[in-house]
Amino acid sequence: MHCIQSITADICYVGASDRRLSLFENVYPIPRGVSYNSYLVLDEKTVLLDTVDKAVGDRFWENVEYGLQGRPLDYVVVNHMEPDHCALLMETLRRWPEVQVVGSAKTVSMISQFFDLDVSGHCVTVKEGDTLQTGRHTFTFLMAPMVHWPEVMVTYDVTEKILFSADAFGTFGALNGNLFADEVQFERDWLDDARRYYTNIVGKYGVQVQSLLKKAAQQEIAMLCPLHGPIWRKDLGWFLDKYEKWSTYTPEERTAAIFCGSVYGHTENAADLLANRLAQQGVQNIALYDVSHTDVSLLVSEAFRCSHLVFAASTYNNGIFTPMENLLLDLKAHNLQNRTVALIENGSWGPQSGKLMGEIVSSMKNMTLLGETVSVKSSVKEAQCEVLKALADALAADIMA
Numbered sequence: 339m340h341c342i343q344s345i346t347a348d349i350c351y352v353g354a355s356d357r358r359l360s361l362f363e364n365v366y367p368i369p370r371g372v373s374y375n376s377y378l379v380l381d382e383k384t385v386l387l388d389t390v391d392k393a394v395g396d397r398f399w400e401n402v403e404y405g406l407q408g409r410p411l412d413y414v415v416v417n418h419m420e421p422d423h424c425a426l427l428m429e430t431l432r433r434w435p436e437v438q439v440v441g442s443a444k445t446v447s448m449i450s451q452f453f454d455l456d457v458s459g460h461c462v463t464v465k466e467g468d469t470l471q472t473g474r475h476t477f478t479f480l481m482a483p484m485v486h487w488p489e490v491m492v493t494y495d496v497t498e499k500i501l502f503s504a505d506a507f508g509t510f511g512a513l514n515g516n517l518f519a520d521e522v523q524f525e526r527d528w529l530d531d532a533r534r535y536y537t538n539i540v541g542k543y544g545v546q547v548q549s550l551l552k553k554a555a556q557q558e559i560a561m562l563c564p565l566h567g568p569i570w571r572k573d574l575g576w577f578l579d580k581y582e583k584w585s586t587y588t589p590e591e592r593t594a595a596i597f598c599g600s601v602y603g604h605t606e607n608a609a610d611l612l613a614n615r616l617a618q619q620g621v622q623n624i625a626l627y628d629v630s631h632t633d634v635s636l637l638v639s640e641a642f643r644c645s646h647l648v649f650a651a652s653t654y655n656n657g658i659f660t661p662m663e664n665l666l667l668d669l670k671a672h673n674l675q676n677r678t679v680a681l682i683e684n685g686s687w688g689p690q691s692g693k694l695m696g697e698i699v700s701s702m703k704n705m706t707l708l709g710e711t712v713s714v715k716s717s718v719k720e721a722q723c724e725v726l727k728a729l730a731d732a733l734a735a736d737i738m739a
């Protein structure tokens with residue numbers, strides 16, 4: 339049965355949520371599910387903004403057919419070609435053979451890559467600033483390449499001051515009746531998923547997100563309609579500020595996130611001793627993660643959130659303990675920068691992890707290595723306690739400076 343909601347007098351939400359999928363993009367755990375958002379504009383002409391993932395196709399078709407009430411679909415705007423948004427494009431053209439596909443030039447070429455579909459007769463190829471009149475509404479298109487694919491654009495409804503923002507401002511999490519961010523406890527219940535979504539999926543492209551934010555700042559935006567997660571119609575500034583921080587790799591909180599890679603717990607003991615001393619020195623909200631038991635997408639998100647990062651890892655076959663090496667390479671791949679870092683290594687015969695972690699960190703932009711690497715030989719002894727204390731005191735002073 340169709341399940342749609344009006345978001346303005348003549349725009350309705352026709353998307354749907356998937357609570358069954360365990361890994362988004364086959365890599366990110368989504369215990370709270372995910373929504374695939376799609377919007378139908380019922381103006382003199384009808385406009386569908388993006389389709390959805392095939393997993394929710396049945397509901398989507400019921401929603402769109404019900405929303406159209408027998409009217410033809412005149413336009414389908416493709417802001418983003420990722421299959422979780424355009425999987426049903428071919429079927430859309432089959433159901434409404436007269437529909438016009440609106441997208442960037444890169445979108446048009448990508449359509450023929452994903453589908454055996456010649457859309458040449460159905461295409462309105464748009465570039466930066468082009469407009470589409472549909473009656474009461476005027477839409478303009480802003481290119482947003484690499485947010486997070488090359489073909490991406492966002493669509494601004496000049497009439498209603500709505501930014502259909504593609505994957506920008508999206509988040510993991512199914513929508514459970516409440517479509518709007520002001521209808522939920524966003525900071526309590528959604529912010530961690532929004533940060534994990536942004537940092538892992540878009541985080542590498544901070545520069546490109548910055549240019550989109552600058553373009554968006556030229557427009558008066560009353561509503562943000564992303565392709566995943568809640569719609570924003572109030573306190574947009576709060577979320578835009580998060581995007582400003584995340585896309586400039588600015589930490590949200592001055593505190594320590596300690597990432598520990600330990601086989602038998604001795605390196606973890608050093609990490610706990612450091613955390614203990616940090617707390618005694620007044621540092622609050624310290625985060626400490628076992629990298630073997632925490633999904634790396636959360637670790638990436640936490641490294642974006644916190645100002646000071648500690649990497650504590652065993653040496654493992656002359657390298658960095660594998661889950662820790664994966665994390666460091668993932669942080670580097672996501673362009674993380676502007677952090678203060680401290681290192682703890684362990685090795686029972688030839689400790690290497692400190693040097694190797696330091697090489698990865700030093701190859702990242704604007705990363706400050708604080709103090710000496712604390713080196714543990716199998717288990718922590720009194721001598722290391724003193725060195726750990728000194729490191730904790732230097733970190734605490736830096737955090738609270």
Ligand SMILES: Cc1cc2nc3c(=O)[nH]c(=O)nc-3n(C[C@H](O)[C@H](O)[C@H](O)COP(=O)(O)O)c2cc1C
Pocket residue numbers: 599600601602603604605606652653654655656657684685686687688689690715716717
């Ligand atoms: C499979 C395995 C391989 C290891 N390889 C090395 C190594 O190449 N060099 C070294 O100095 N220590 C090596 N170690 C020892 C660890 O670095 C570490 O000293 C020991 O595991 C105790 O720390 P933990 O309890 O935090 O793991 C290895 C340990 C394991 C289990």
